[in-house]
Amino acid sequence: MILGMDQVVDFIHINRDRYVEELKQYLAIPSVSALPQHKADVRRCAEWTADELRRIGLQNVKLIDTPGNPVVYGDWLCASDAPTLLFYGHYDVQPVDPLDQWISPPFEATVRDGEIYARGAADDKGQVFMHIKAIEAYLKQTGGLPLNIKLLIEGEEEVGSTHLDEFVRTHKAKLATDVVVVSDSPMFDRGVPSICYGLRGLTYFQIDVRGSKTDLHSGSFGGALANPAFILARVLAQMKDRGGRVKIPGFYDDVRPLSEAERAEWKKLPFNETRYRKELGAPRLFGETGYSTLERVWARPTFEVNGLLSGFTGDGAKTVLPATAMAKVSMRLVPDQNPDTIAELFETYLKKICPKSVELTITRMHGGNPWMTEFDNQYVRAAGRAIERGFGQVPVFNREGGSIPVVSTFQQELGVPSVLFGIGLPDENAHAPNENLDLGNFHNGIVASSYLYREIASLTETA
Amino acid sequence: MILGMDQVVDFIHINRDRYVEELKQYLAIPSVSALPQHKADVRRCAEWTADELRRIGLQNVKLIDTPGNPVVYGDWLCASDAPTLLFYGHYDVQPVDPLDQWISPPFEATVRDGEIYARGAADDKGQVFMHIKAIEAYLKQTGGLPLNIKLLIEGEEEVGSTHLDEFVRTHKAKLATDVVVVSDSPMFDRGVPSICYGLRGLTYFQIDVRGSKTDLHSGSFGGALANPAFILARVLAQMKDRGGRVKIPGFYDDVRPLSEAERAEWKKLPFNETRYRKELGAPRLFGETGYSTLERVWARPTFEVNGLLSGFTGDGAKTVLPATAMAKVSMRLVPDQNPDTIAELFETYLKKICPKSVELTITRMHGGNPWMTEFDNQYVRAAGRAIERGFGQVPVFNREGGSIPVVSTFQQELGVPSVLFGIGLPDENAHAPNENLDLGNFHNGIVASSYLYREIASLTETA
Numbered sequence: 001m002i003l004g005m006d007q008v009v010d011f012i013h014i015n016r017d018r019y020v021e022e023l024k025q026y027l028a029i030p031s032v033s034a035l036p037q038h039k040a041d042v043r044r045c046a047e048w049t050a051d052e053l054r055r056i057g058l059q060n061v062k063l064i065d066t067p068g069n070p071v072v073y074g075d076w077l078c079a080s081d082a083p084t085l086l087f088y089g090h091y092d093v094q095p096v097d098p099l100d101q102w103i104s105p106p107f108e109a110t111v112r113d114g115e116i117y118a119r120g121a122a123d124d125k126g127q128v129f130m131h132i133k134a135i136e137a138y139l140k141q142t143g144g145l146p147l148n149i150k151l152l153i154e155g156e157e158e159v160g161s162t163h164l165d166e167f168v169r170t171h172k173a174k175l176a177t178d179v180v181v182v183s184d185s186p187m188f189d190r191g192v193p194s195i196c197y198g199l200r201g202l203t204y205f206q207i208d209v210r211g212s213k214t215d216l217h218s219g220s221f222g223g224a225l226a227n228p229a230f231i232l233a234r235v236l237a238q239m240k241d242r243g244g245r246v247k248i249p250g251f252y253d254d255v256r257p258l259s260e261a262e263r264a265e266w267k268k269l270p271f272n273e274t275r276y277r278k279e280l281g282a283p284r285l286f287g288e289t290g291y292s293t294l295e296r297v298w299a300r301p302t303f304e305v306n307g308l309l310s311g312f313t314g315d316g317a318k319t320v321l322p323a324t325a326m327a328k329v330s331m332r333l334v335p336d337q338n339p340d341t342i343a344e345l346f347e348t349y350l351k352k353i354c355p356k357s358v359e360l361t362i363t364r365m366h367g368g369n370p371w372m373t374e375f376d377n378q379y380v381r382a383a384g385r386a387i388e389r390g391f392g393q394v395p396v397f398n399r400e401g402g403s404i405p406v407v408s409t410f411q412q413e414l415g416v417p418s419v420l421f422g423i424g425l426p427d428e429n430a431h432a433p434n435e436n437l438d439l440g441n442f443h444n445g446i447v448a449s450s451y452l453y454r455e456i457a458s459l460t461e462t463a
Numbered sequence: 464m465i466l467g468m469d470q471v472v473d474f475i476h477i478n479r480d481r482y483v484e485e486l487k488q489y490l491a492i493p494s495v496s497a498l499p500q501h502k503a504d505v506r507r508c509a510e511w512t513a514d515e516l517r518r519i520g521l522q523n524v525k526l527i528d529t530p531g532n533p534v535v536y537g538d539w540l541c542a543s544d545a546p547t548l549l550f551y552g553h554y555d556v557q558p559v560d561p562l563d564q565w566i567s568p569p570f571e572a573t574v575r576d577g578e579i580y581a582r583g584a585a586d587d588k589g590q591v592f593m594h595i596k597a598i599e600a601y602l603k604q605t606g607g608l609p610l611n612i613k614l615l616i617e618g619e620e621e622v623g624s625t626h627l628d629e630f631v632r633t634h635k636a637k638l639a640t641d642v643v644v645v646s647d648s649p650m651f652d653r654g655v656p657s658i659c660y661g662l663r664g665l666t667y668f669q670i671d672v673r674g675s676k677t678d679l680h681s682g683s684f685g686g687a688l689a690n691p692a693f694i695l696a697r698v699l700a701q702m703k704d705r706g707g708r709v710k711i712p713g714f715y716d717d718v719r720p721l722s723e724a725e726r727a728e729w730k731k732l733p734f735n736e737t738r739y740r741k742e743l744g745a746p747r748l749f750g751e752t753g754y755s756t757l758e759r760v761w762a763r764p765t766f767e768v769n770g771l772l773s774g775f776t777g778d779g780a781k782t783v784l785p786a787t788a789m790a791k792v793s794m795r796l797v798p799d800q801n802p803d804t805i806a807e808l809f810e811t812y813l814k815k816i817c818p819k820s821v822e823l824t825i826t827r828m829h830g831g832n833p834w835m836t837e838f839d840n841q842y843v844r845a846a847g848r849a850i851e852r853g854f855g856q857v858p859v860f861n862r863e864g865g866s867i868p869v870v871s872t873f874q875q876e877l878g879v880p881s882v883l884f885g886i887g888l889p890d891e892n893a894h895a896p897n898e899n900l901d902l903g904n905f906h907n908g909i910v911a912s913s914y915l916y917r918e919i920a921s922l923t924e925t926a
């Protein structure tokens with residue numbers, strides 16, 4: 001055991017019940033960033049977070065205003081010659097609709113069968129609090145930390161981190177670090193702790209197609225002019241072939257091939273396709289020919305239709321020839337695809353295949369870079385050892401199909417790697433009713449976090 | 464001039480202004496059948512219609528209750544040995560939304576530049592009133608009518624004539640006639656009076672496609688299972704080829720080819736493609752290869768998408784992989800296609816092309832037969848002569864792209880032909896704000912209607 005860690009871990013074990021009670025207080029604040037009526041609650045939650053950082057002994061704690069919700073900042077920079085870790089998390093939460101599907105009230109945290117149920121339990125207050133408690137234990141028991149730490153806890157993650165890129169750009173010096181740790185993602189599966197080393201990127205569009213000035217009677221005019229809903233269907237159908245491969249010319253040019261080593265690693269993962277399919281309620285799994293399900297989601301780009309709207313959508317039948325049709329579409333990207341390059345390729349192709357019988361409008365909504373760190377990066381390996389200490393199990397190394405754009409921002413603006421050190425579970429309903437967090441994972445995560453600081457500190461000590 | 468017609472036509476000319484004032488009263492009753500809050504207005508309008516029929520001298524006038532709104536019935540059956548004409552029209556009107564686009568209030572009829580503006584002016588109170596005034600003139604001036612006449616004026620045309628088929632079936636004896644006259648359609652163009660001798664039929668469906676139990680995150684799951692919105696787009700795209708031809712196997716088997724004679728007649732019609740395109744605000748006209756615009760709309764079947772709905776359709780971007788996608792689709796049919804046969808062909812094809820990675824549900828909504836009468840039917844020719852008398856112009860003979868299912872019902876249940884004797888104009892906003900009726904056409908239509916009775920009466924006199 002690393003020097004001093006036994007007292008830290010003992011303290012964490014002894015305080016197990018207190019942590020749950022304190023977490024309940026944190027979860028009681030309805031810091032819903034998407035809803036204006038919770039504006040004051042969001043600020044109250046930022047203040048609660050800051051007070052807690054002060055209480056455990058962090059320094060320079062403050063709320064830093066942005067054009068939106070404040071960022072909570074705090075640090076402890078007394079470990080001279082040791083490396084610096086920047087922790088990123090968020091104190092805001094998703095809305096709770098539909099409220100009637102919650103078994104217990106979303107802002108009265110309730111423990112059932114070893115899970116704590118409340119909005120924000122997994123995403124992300126529980127994971128933020130895990131680090132706060134690990135730091136507290138360390139400071140309390142050893143009088144210091146083995147490395148320098150900075151905490152950046154934002155209040156707009158659930159509304160797209162609107163002001164965070166700008167915040168990072170204008171606070172580069174304040175945020176300077178050796179590594180970023182993000183705890184805002186699930187582990188691979190229950191009982192299978194993991195370190196995530198790759199995320200997909202994104203480019204998102206709205207497509208509007210117009211065929212006439214106004215909606216027309218489909219009897220009086222049907223046959224005389226193009227139907228924009230049909231044209232939209234036809235151009236969307238031309239985006240992928242029957243094997244699930246995207247047909248946009250050049251789309252795959254920059255895709256980094258999946259190495260045989262990586263494919264071999266993923267084949268070893270305890271992934272049950274039948275259970276996965278049943279949980280999703282899908283008649284069949286389907287994806288790009290030549291790849292497994294995990295490969296399709298983690299390492300291959302996609303084209304998805306996210307929304308469709310045209311003409312009459314109510315009950316019954318209305319014989320309208322719609323004037324317009326709209327689709328929301330997005331592409332998930334993998335290294336080394338660039339969102340801007342892909343956006344250009346998509347727009348060029350769409351303009352080419354869309355007939356002149358309709359007016360086409362393409363709106364580029366937003367994008368984000370794919371991200372991947374080296375599999376055997378020293379920080380990733382340090383995090384792996386910390387997880388092993390906390391969970392008693394060697395973690396698996398996985399990628400994620402989703403996007404966390406801020407990870408790319410840290411890479412670009414601060415020039416440092418990130419470690420995705422998440423202890424949620426895939427079925428903890430992060431954006432749905434009955435969000436919950438496994439208290440065993442929460443507790444093991446506090447232990448693992450305290451080891452993480454120690455492991456990262458050791459890197460430079462031995463480097 | 465036919466015996467007695469000069470007094471009838473003189474009376475019509477003299478009373479021109481009174482007709483407009485009376486029509487304004489009729490148009491003041493907001494008989495909106497689609498809106499429950501107008502239930503009492505709808506009944507009041509039925510009573511107003513019945514009172515008017517009694518006032519002009521019709522007999523057996525009554526409201527006949529249906530499970531919905533009452534039918535107004537009246538007759539005059541004193542012309543022994545003369546033929547019988549059944550007139551069909553409706554006293555209910557469309558809703559007025561969006562109200563703020565009306566230049567004058569929809570239920571305060573206002574005359575501007577020779578047009579009377581109000582909801583129901585063209586569709587259909589103005590055209591019903593045209594017949595009422597023609598009958599009044601005839602009875603007043605000659606003490607009788609040259610033929611037997613029955614009026615069936617319904618109150619649910621704008622909500623799909625829900626109870627009319629059943630009404631016709633259960634009142635076959637009461638409605639027995641030699642010919643049906645329907646005045647509820649536009650003429651070919653301003654200054655181009657017409658007789659419509661063909662209508663398209665219809666078969667309408669809702670298609671629902673499900674890919675998973677719930678909406679999923681398009682990052683975490685995109686690539687692993689079929690996207691129902693994409694699948695829906697792909698199956699819709701397979702319904703028509705690039706030349707606008709429907710790809711459902713067997714779809715064209717029963718289509719009666721357009722005769723060279725009919726094509727030649729239509730080529731002579733004063734139809735301006737550029738003006739038509741500009742009025743619709745379409746970038747280009749587009750339709751089935753090998754046919755003109757009029758041929759495409761009047762004599763060729765179509766496949767149209769009437770509505771699309773899936774996933775996220777609000778402002779902004781939401782990275783959802785939708786659980787479901789829905790389309791409303793319909794096919795316009797021409798003689799001798801049968802809606803049930805086509806529905807079977809469509810369902811078989813759709814099931815065949817839809818992949819097993821989604822659950823497909825097909826809902827058959829409603830259908831109607833196409834209808835076409837003989838071009839040189841004696842009643843059509845009689846109507847042509849009446850139009851010539853009223854409008855001073857030989858009418859053109861046209862078909863319509865839309866459907867009036869009740870015309871097929873009369874054919875099937877009463878075994879008699881219908882004559883579509885419409886005096887609206889294509890640009891009179893029948894279902895839109897600022898509905899209007901040209902008062903010149905209204906006046907000429909009253910004269911033409913009085914001649915119509917005389918012309919049909921003469922058929923048997925000379926037969």
